[in-house]
Amino acid sequence: MVSPPSLGRAGPARISASTQCGTGSPLIGDTPEVEAPIVGRDRELAELRAGLVAAAGGSGRLVLVGGDAGIGKTRLAVAATAMAAEYGVPVARGQAVDDPGMPPLWPWRRLARDVAALHRVLTDTRFDPADAEGSATARFAMLADATDALVAAAASTGLLVVLEDMHWADRTSLRLLAHVASELDTARILVVATYRDADGAFADALPDLVRAPATRTVRLAGLTREDVAGWVRRTTSVADPDELATRLTDGTGGNPLYVRMLLDRITDSGEVTGHPELHRLMLARLDGLSLRARDVLDAASVLGERIEPALLAAVTGEEPAALLDEAVAARALQVDGDVLAFTHALVRDAAYQELAPSARADLHRRCALALAATGGAPGRIATHWRRADGPDAAGECTRWATVAARAATAELAYDEALRFAALALAAAEHAPVRDRAVLTLDLARAEFLTGEVDASLDHCRAVARLAEDAEAPELIADAALVITGLGDPVLLTAVGQLCTTALRHLPPDATAPRARLLARRAMAVTAAGAFDLARELSADALDLAERSGDPDAELDGIHARHLALCAPQFLAERVALANRAVALADTARQPHASLWGHVWLVDAAFQAGDLAAVDRELALIEQFAAARQHAVAWWHLHRLRATKAALVGKLDAAREHNETARALAERIGAPAAKGMYHAFRHGLAQISGTIDAASAEESLAVLSLVGDVALARVYVPFVHALLGDLDQARATFEEFRAMPDAVEVGPMWAPLLSQIGEVACMLDDAATADLVYRRLSTLDPDFSADGSGVVFCRAASPHLLGDLAMTCGRTAVAIDHYRTAVEMNARIGARPFLALSRLGLAQALVTEGDLPAARTLATQAAAEFRALDLPVRLAAADRLLRRIGTEERTSDPLSPRESEVVELIAQALTNRQIASRLVLSERTVETHVRSVLAKLGLRTRTEIAAWSLRSS
Known part of the structure; x- marks a missing residue:
């Protein structure tokens, strides 16, 4: 009987060959093998052919081919390549390798040799480490450009993209694959990606890949006994092929590689010669090699899956050509096109595992030196030094890993930068304390760029401790400035503490860094709700930054100052700050500053009711987004266009822009934008006066996750009130009733009070409405924005004052507010809000007995609600008109x-x-x-x- 192959002990590296022994393409060498037949794969081949046909018609696909080692994934990919040749479709191929030193985007870089436009994108892309807030945007732009290059390359002839062994791919490569997958439904591209089941980056990416509409999955299982029997009949002359097929299938699970290797050792009598265990089967291919050839293959197993003769010569000191020919003849190596590689990853693993530890470490040292001398990839060099021996190995590992991390950051491969930064620090265990502080700072920056914010904060704190020991206050300051652009109060409090520590150690003449630290402290105390202190700190930070002459420090000060002044009372100063941010963007190392300036100016224009200025600023944001392919800018553009469209009554367009903004936010990984998406939908519900059950359920589910954010939680009673569940609305509103007197003027103060007031009116809560009225009535009339990031503009602010006054029973006061709101909303063309203000004024006039004027206003409101397709509001206007008619009839004294x-x-x-x-x-x-x-x-x-x- 044939024993089941044993996988043997796991080696430290598992490198894939370019084809699979027994299931790969024919070898080109002195003793070519007969290509293994494709058996038992009719359904899978049909799936690939259908994918090629669909792609040729403009409906691209991603076919994920999964299965164990040796199951035939590469053989299927080779078959797809042959099919593409039949149709005259070009092929581009890339492959990941199991080498921790693999450069970022390696599969795509290999593939880009066949797609010139993609090569240019991957070569030209660079990221400025000083622009931490632009990191996600820069990466998104690269992914979008790379995808566009592939789509354009396929436009005329179609394109087959083959990506092998993607279970070893880096996270940035997988991000690009996901981005390509999202664009395939209208592209002439078939992507075939092979993988094995494994924990790590690919396992994390797989669910998103599978969910893409264009994705199909092919799961390769072992061959059946009938498949193996047919194979036996074609390749052997045994007397009982069915009996042998049963033994082979039982012993191998139908794995084609294992079947092939065992068939190679079958005698005419059907017995297996030699050792059937997998490990020994792999080593058997090396048994007949000369000692010199075996030494060369040992060195090759340390270098990786593919054989690089010149590099191998540098490592071994041997001219390897003849020795490699010997290995090819022994079927330890194979040639596929212009690639020489081990016949399978398992052969390479077996050779590597046989090396003595000392020999292995020496070979890693020699490989590192040879790679460094020939301009090898820094990450690859660092990995060899990590596995080498000698007193200089750790230092060299740190040096090369640091170079690799910085190169990966510049190439937008943040996950790989993190991996190499961690390797650099791990190898520096015995380095001087200042060096460890610098390396820890690099790691904290890399973690922040990949979104691992908690880990980044921990390492920033570690930098501060190490820098204090090393008497390096500038490193404490650098650590305090790593984390930017986040609004979590707990996190910002921790950052504020780091800033305080850094300020305590920095000398007084370090004006620029001190200004930046003060600005960061101001933002931290803003998040903590200490708005008066935030305004004081931000003013000091901006003053110091202006005196420093450093444009980046000034921009930090502007950002902090603008945030501290996000309230309706500070409109003029916010406009000046926004214009200054735009002016500084060209000289500072923060190109996103102009985007923030334009976004702030849109907010200000909404507050002022200057829709012409809104349109001008939106056009500038669009120019910025188009010129830089800036994903965050596109998101801002669509969410702000949604706001403008809703304001003027283009409700269908508003919904479309909001959906586009949501899709963009999901692609760039901006979870906070999900809340803004739902907040906008709540604004539309406020216009319409209703919400359907499904939308309400979705909103309440999202709101259950917001935690201690009052401006979000107040929408819980709002949704319940819209649904008509007033008891639940009152119960969930209770915590907000005393809040108007407790909230300090600052960011989100006005939106929060306004929404509390809206709900109070819906619940006829006169006491709460009075509290809100007393706070908001002191403000000048505006159009309901405060600079903190307008999500939904509710037009003229006096309308809410009118609602509040009516709820409190002050009808005459309400009439004055409504009349102001009618005039303001009419002036800017805010159609839905003008209709609501007319309806509110009509209701107030009915209370005062002015029925003719009320009828006119209610009639105008009803006509607008009908035109805007707002049936709930129209019904309210019609009810008021019927009431007016009834009162007119009952109050008329004439016969x-x-x-x-x-x-x-x-x-x-x-x-x-x-x-x-x-x-x-x-x-x-x-x-x-x-x-x-x-x-x-x-x-x-x-x-x-x-x-x-x-x-x-």
């Missing part, structure tokens, strides 16, 4: 005949003419006129006519 007389008086008819028209005597008409004058308290026919006109 029907008297009303007819009044109507004709209004037409300037004489008594005689009225008598003739109504077929009455003139004396009867005179009697009716005297009665009308008495009932209405009027004195003349002219007054009757005026009254009639007012009433109509």
